[in-house]
Amino acid sequence: MLSLIIADASIETIPLNLYKHHSLKKMRRFNKGPTDILLDRSFHHFAMVSSGMADLHKRGRPDILHIALVNALATPLYRKNMLKVFIHTIDNNVILVGDDVRIPKSYMRFEGLMLNLLKNKKIVSDDGKILLEMTSEMNIGYLIKEVIKSDSVVGFSTTGNYRNLESITMDLSQFTNPCVIIGGFPKGYFSKSVDVYFDKKYSISDMGLESHVVISRLLYEYEKKVLG
Known part of the structure; x- marks a missing residue:
């Protein structure tokens, strides 16, 4: 079973100090x-920019997660239950993605789904199946070691050693519970709390x-390698 973690994902509600910023006065009028x-x-x-937000270059891009999920969850690998998908957010929460989840292709609907998840911590189907679940009690280390129980963790970054995907996936296919980690942010590098768990970085x-x-190419x- 391959596990995919979209890490440091740029998905969060607007911080209170930013909400009060004078440039967003018109937005507050909509209650x-x-x-x-x-x-x-x-x-x-x-x-x-004007508020001096920390990690500015990595935040405010929920569309990146949207496109990544649409791609990952449409693959034969996921549809055949051979891929588990997890999201690690920039504020260090973990979102578990269930089986047979269909992410809305419309960004507006995706935005509503994420706001619902961030507020209620869980999205449940009509038949009671958990589709998405968010937890602040699980960091990425616990996810890798205790939930996925990965026997190989590979990160993808411009700071990694160059290697072609064919040889990387050949290696991954030899493991029982391989895990790949891909950034969910627009620019910059993985946080140290993520980078420390890589066995290899390419x-x-x-x-x-x-x-x-x-994600698509990987x-x-x-x-x-695994479906033939």
């Missing part, structure tokens, strides 16, 4: 509280690739 709004650089760029291109591109190559 939406800070927990009703996803932090989004498209709308909150000026407030984020770069697959001489240029930075978007998360969904790495899962396709892995499928060729």
Whole structure:
């Protein structure tokens, strides 16, 4: 079983100090509280920059997670229950993705889904099956060691050693519970709390690739090894 962790994912509601910023006065008139709004650089760029937000370059891009999930959960590997997907958020929470989950292709619907999850910590289907569950009691180390119980953890980063995906996935296919970690942020590097768990770290291109591109190519190559 291959596990995919989308780490340091840029998904969070707007912080209270940012919500009070003078540039967002018009937004507050619509009677939406800070927990009703996803932090989004498209709308909150000026407030984020002028307030000196920490890790500014990695935050405010929930669309990255959206595209990554749409790609991962549409693959034959996931649909055949041979892939588990997890999300590690930039504020160090973990989201467990269930089986047979269909992420809305519309970003507006995805935004509503994420706000519901961040507020209620769980998304349940009509028949009572847990589709998404968020927990602040599980860090990424516990996820890797106790939940996934991975026997090989591979991270993908421009700071890794170059290696082609065919040989990487050939190695991964030899393990029982391999785990791959791909960033869910627009630029920068993994946080130290994530980077410390890599057994190996690879770069697959001489240029930075978007998360969904790495995920699509990686899962396709892995499928060729395990599905034939």
